[in-house]
Amino acid sequence: MTSPTRLASLACGCLRPPGLGKVRMGGFWADRIEATRARTVPILHRRCEEAGMFDQIDPHRPVPEQRIPFSTAFGGSAVRPVGGNVTAQMYWDSDVAKVIEASAACLAGKRDPELEAMVDRIVDMYADLQAEDGYVNSWFQRMQPGKRWLNLRDCHELYCAGHMIEAAVAYFEATGKRKFLDVVRRYADHIIERFGPEPRRPGYCGHEEIELALVKLARVTGDRRYLDQARYFIDQRGQKPRFFEVEARERNEPPEAFAHRAPDYNQSHVPVREQTKVVGHAVRAMYLYSAMADLVTEFGDDGLRRTLETLWEDLTSKRLYVTGGLGPSPDNEGFTRDYDLPNESAYAETCAAVGLVFWASRMLGVSPDARYADIMEQALYNGALSGMSLDGSRFFYENPLESQGDRHRWEWHRCPCCPPNLARLVASIGSFHYGVGDDALAVHLYAENDAELSVAGRTVRVSQRTSYPWDGAVRIRLGLDEPSAFTLLLRIPGWCERPTLRIAGEAVDLSAVTRDGYAWVRREWRDGDTVELDLPMDVQRLYAHPDVRADRGRVALRRGPVLYCAEAVDQTAPVHRMSLPKTGTLSARFRADLLGGVAVVSGPAETASAAGWEGRLYRREPAAAEPATLTAIPYFAWDNRAPGEMSVWLHEA
Amino acid sequence: MTSPTRLASLACGCLRPPGLGKVRMGGFWADRIEATRARTVPILHRRCEEAGMFDQIDPHRPVPEQRIPFSTAFGGSAVRPVGGNVTAQMYWDSDVAKVIEASAACLAGKRDPELEAMVDRIVDMYADLQAEDGYVNSWFQRMQPGKRWLNLRDCHELYCAGHMIEAAVAYFEATGKRKFLDVVRRYADHIIERFGPEPRRPGYCGHEEIELALVKLARVTGDRRYLDQARYFIDQRGQKPRFFEVEARERNEPPEAFAHRAPDYNQSHVPVREQTKVVGHAVRAMYLYSAMADLVTEFGDDGLRRTLETLWEDLTSKRLYVTGGLGPSPDNEGFTRDYDLPNESAYAETCAAVGLVFWASRMLGVSPDARYADIMEQALYNGALSGMSLDGSRFFYENPLESQGDRHRWEWHRCPCCPPNLARLVASIGSFHYGVGDDALAVHLYAENDAELSVAGRTVRVSQRTSYPWDGAVRIRLGLDEPSAFTLLLRIPGWCERPTLRIAGEAVDLSAVTRDGYAWVRREWRDGDTVELDLPMDVQRLYAHPDVRADRGRVALRRGPVLYCAEAVDQTAPVHRMSLPKTGTLSARFRADLLGGVAVVSGPAETASAAGWEGRLYRREPAAAEPATLTAIPYFAWDNRAPGEMSVWLHEA
Numbered sequence A, B: 001m002t003s004p005t006r007l008a009s010l011a012c013g014c015l016r017p018p019g020l021g022k023v024r025m026g027g028f029w030a031d032r033i034e035a036t037r038a039r040t041v042p043i044l045h046r047r048c049e050e051a052g053m054f055d056q057i058d059p060h061r062p063v064p065e066q067r068i069p070f071s072t073a074f075g076g077s078a079v080r081p082v083g084g085n086v087t088a089q090m091y092w093d094s095d096v097a098k099v100i101e102a103s104a105a106c107l108a109g110k111r112d113p114e115l116e117a118m119v120d121r122i123v124d125m126y127a128d129l130q131a132e133d134g135y136v137n138s139w140f141q142r143m144q145p146g147k148r149w150l151n152l153r154d155c156h157e158l159y160c161a162g163h164m165i166e167a168a169v170a171y172f173e174a175t176g177k178r179k180f181l182d183v184v185r186r187y188a189d190h191i192i193e194r195f196g197p198e199p200r201r202p203g204y205c206g207h208e209e210i211e212l213a214l215v216k217l218a219r220v221t222g223d224r225r226y227l228d229q230a231r232y233f234i235d236q237r238g239q240k241p242r243f244f245e246v247e248a249r250e251r252n253e254p255p256e257a258f259a260h261r262a263p264d265y266n267q268s269h270v271p272v273r274e275q276t277k278v279v280g281h282a283v284r285a286m287y288l289y290s291a292m293a294d295l296v297t298e299f300g301d302d303g304l305r306r307t308l309e310t311l312w313e314d315l316t317s318k319r320l321y322v323t324g325g326l327g328p329s330p331d332n333e334g335f336t337r338d339y340d341l342p343n344e345s346a347y348a349e350t351c352a353a354v355g356l357v358f359w360a361s362r363m364l365g366v367s368p369d370a371r372y373a374d375i376m377e378q379a380l381y382n383g384a385l386s387g388m389s390l391d392g393s394r395f396f397y398e399n400p401l402e403s404q405g406d407r408h409r410w411e412w413h414r415c416p417c418c419p420p421n422l423a424r425l426v427a428s429i430g431s432f433h434y435g436v437g438d439d440a441l442a443v444h445l446y447a448e449n450d451a452e453l454s455v456a457g458r459t460v461r462v463s464q465r466t467s468y469p470w471d472g473a474v475r476i477r478l479g480l481d482e483p484s485a486f487t488l489l490l491r492i493p494g495w496c497e498r499p500t501l502r503i504a505g506e507a508v509d510l511s512a513v514t515r516d517g518y519a520w521v522r523r524e525w526r527d528g529d530t531v532e533l534d535l536p537m538d539v540q541r542l543y544a545h546p547d548v549r550a551d552r553g554r555v556a557l558r559r560g561p562v563l564y565c566a567e568a569v570d571q572t573a574p575v576h577r578m579s580l581p582k583t584g585t586l587s588a589r590f591r592a593d594l595l596g597g598v599a600v601v602s603g604p605a606e607t608a609s610a611a612g613w614e615g616r617l618y619r620r621e622p623a624a625a626e627p628a629t630l631t632a633i634p635y636f637a638w639d640n641r642a643p644g645e646m647s648v649w650l651h652e653a
Helices: A027-051 A053-057 A092-109 A113-129 A138-143 A157-175 A179-194 A210-221 A224-236 A243-250 A282-299 A302-318 A350-366 A370-387 A418-427 B027-051 B053-057 B092-109 B113-129 B138-143 B157-175 B179-194 B210-221 B224-236 B243-250 B282-299 B302-318 B350-366 B370-387 B418-427
Strands: A023-025 A067-069 A085-087 A434-436 A440-443 A449-455 A458-466 A473-480 A484-491 A500-503 A506-508 A518-525 A530-534 A539-544 A554-559 A562-567 A578-580 A587-591 A598-608 A625-634 A650-652 B023-025 B067-069 B085-087 B434-436 B440-443 B449-455 B458-466 B473-480 B484-491 B500-503 B506-508 B518-525 B530-534 B539-544 B554-559 B562-567 B578-580 B587-591 B598-608 B625-634 B650-652
Touching (some): A027 A053, A027 A092, A053 A113, A092 A113, A113 A157, A179 A224, A282 A350, A302 A370, A484 A530, A500 A518, B092 B418, B113 B138, B157 B179, B179 B210, B210 B224, B302 B350, B370 B418, B370 B562, B500 B518, B554 B598
Antiparallel strands (some): A434 A440, A458 A473, A500 A506, B023 B449, B434 B440, B449 B458, B458 B473, B539 B554, B554 B562, B587 B598
């Protein structure tokens, strides 16, 4: 048996995701990535063009109209958008940036000169647009000239800057091309010159994003000033006097006229370190917490770490859907009250689940703890992945856990933030599977892939062979040019009840080596060493806390990391009439013919009979139960076939 | 045993409610009426003044501003209105008219010179406002002069006329004063001159109301022209070309720019006689159907009667809350899809339930059928009565069947239609208890009261002694100056399983005399004859049709006509955690000390324990059940004490 070893060198900041292109995904994720590359990314470029985003950016084109009928923009009925008009948006730079970032992730996995040329053209536009002083924002330069930096609360200016920085970093990583990176660096320098302690001006953005982007810029350039600037924005947030109120008064607006009313909408109600509840707009919150986690990693900031642990506990114990979706309310696109998790009206924006994956991933940089990896996996395979159709062509902005059959994926949206956000996550998903440190290699997620990673100064080739998430048998082979001592950290998923591990053919006592949900295996690894991790996947029933009103008397089904739902097309009775007996056996079967290949869960159920109810709406006897069969599919794959009802939480009889 | 007799003369139109002041209520309703008289009606007058309604009507005052901050209008924090401003509304005449009608009903029950003087002052304003040609509408005469009759679809012009007519008829009935009746007659004549077949102009109102009002005007004046005009408006509705589309084009507006989108919003999508589904705005629908029922009564119109039966069936078998509330959606204040009856988000406007009482009452004029009386009673005691606090001072506009504790009665509302609507119903509730015909007397509702009715040309004094709705023992004594032969129709409520009847001490075989839910007892009645009707009230469990998603696995409790709910203040555990065992015994007890005296239902329940859930949101075992006691109060009486959760539909374990 291998004995547990605590890596002395495993301190804050030592586990980082590998860069773009280091992990080549196969199996499950290869399909998702290929759909993203072949369908989603071209669609994204086309929609940006059709909506007029490039007209807004390109200084050589005429300044566009602000309102374009959707039918004109998208050539009529071929596209089914939400809403009646495209309205030029102040945050379009961020959408274009996410499209670049998604494109970059695809390019890192597979060269594509045509796609690269499309990105280069956008980069050229931005380079041409950039002002002498470094400022670059198509809305304020082209649509609203002269209004720069007057309203950080509402105008997404630093938010757009952040996404452009992320995009430029990704494009540099993927292609080695520096032009866009140079543009955003000049812009970041301009921002640093402007915002900061006296004699600079105070400020931070109404939509967090610049903070995490500056950390990325610091890491890729090695320039600490960007890190310090991120810390400034975070530490300044919520200090008194509240910047957004000062700024509103300077605009001669009453601060209380804020459309979103309370300052907790953008997490500026109290200083960040004093926050104890996840509040407000969910995407904003996730991006803020992601940046905070980065700062913990970079600065070893224990105070901020404690804050994040409190916020994590609050989210995961009171405010998170079982899908990993978050932010139940359309009113603030965000959080409401503890245990307020309605199913049919769930907002649960795709971007918020994507943001949670980002935050969780960064918490793993702080500390390898399966609490974070479990939630990352839960959000990834369910509430995030549900945002895109299997073929990559249609999208959910909201991710309800129940539908009467009237909710369908759309081809485009007035606020098109989600498709490129999910696309960049999917295309770069390999990076989320591993964490590499000076003396350690962590496997956070399991999936078929081949990675080439740098650990302890040496290259380690990792081959994962598995049918995950449909089967829990994982075979890892390490490829090393020479023997190398380091700690291999293997996540033991919280959902798995009887995991077993063999290293180089030898059984490992997991209870002895597991700490915070990771098995720590330190040894001198040799080329060809194998890891056999078996994670049996039972179909599990999940129940919600009794204060979750919407889920009283209901059960959800999970197998491995995948959450299931009943969709009308698979059932012999209406979904809302079905219930599961408390004791019925549920079994899973992989069906290669269905939904691109998924494990289906089925078992005996009951359906409430409508017999005897003719012409009656209420009566003194409940409906009789008739036998039925439940067939449940992965939640992420719903609404890819005939439209109909769907429910994650099933009645239990 | 008395044998069943079908009244030969009981044809369409023969059963009409007695006029105002004929029935003096005691017991349960005396309390409600007194609250209305002493609290609600004075509040209504005060709010009309404070909101500026009288400023708008009175031609001797300056034309008011259109927007008045609520805090100014209502003297600050003493009133807790919904919304930030009073905005002068085109439908204010209707609100003032309903206040007059409620006042009239109170005056019919109890003289009150001060109240009468207040009404007289308003009547004087309207008389002074009335134009030479008879037109009278304060919005279009004072706020929007020159814009009469340009937009019947949206501007409530005929709707306001209808409410003024109803008010004038009621005030005439209550006081004998003709001044207001003369005003509205001249206005009705003006309307008749304008709207009708060629050479008059086509038209009907976007909010039905004028139709039923014209029937009332015809009945009180004996002038058939008003009846014919009502029939014109009803038969014209939905004919092609659609009037609202023609009218919109005349205003140079695209007809499809209708804010409420579809013509079924106001039931003008197809001709009224072809309608088969209750659709659109619920109050509009109820007022339309009420007028249609009046026409069946007045014209013996069998086609219209069949339409109404279809619509009734549709409403009561697919689209009605168990409270008798209706119209689930705030979007159209109306109907959506079959079985779409969400509880927490239920709109179920007070006015809609009041309108259903009106419609049901008129269906009883068409035919004495307990189907109609049962629904009338259900809506009255539950979904309508819930709209007013026990003391008559606070109101619900929406009547959800479930609350997390955040829904409370308000003191005033931007759209103040509901309080005077319910007030006029409560103050005139005696009229709804009886139907009188040439040769018959029907008792539709049971309650402590003394009535003086005219049947078969003779005065019949009816004394009901009962503690209804808390007890089902009803003792009726007939007072006659001389013996008189007529049929007494006694409703046997659908909720009652073992009714018994004794007439003048002799047992009656109800199965032999009951038809359509009414016991028909024809005999020569003598002074002092007694009717002993016993309607045992069990606590009953009700279940909803299996297609009502919101009520799956849930049960509602009813006792007699009263529907129950669990309110937080009475429970030892949070309402949402409670469940009723399927087989537990529930008992009722009258508590004079509670909520002005109500029967309380209680019994063993379970509560889901939060033990073991610390820090967890989902787990593999359901929450353990702990014993608890359920205490349920009448739904209509909720939110009269400490704020908290409420639920009508309780989980069944």
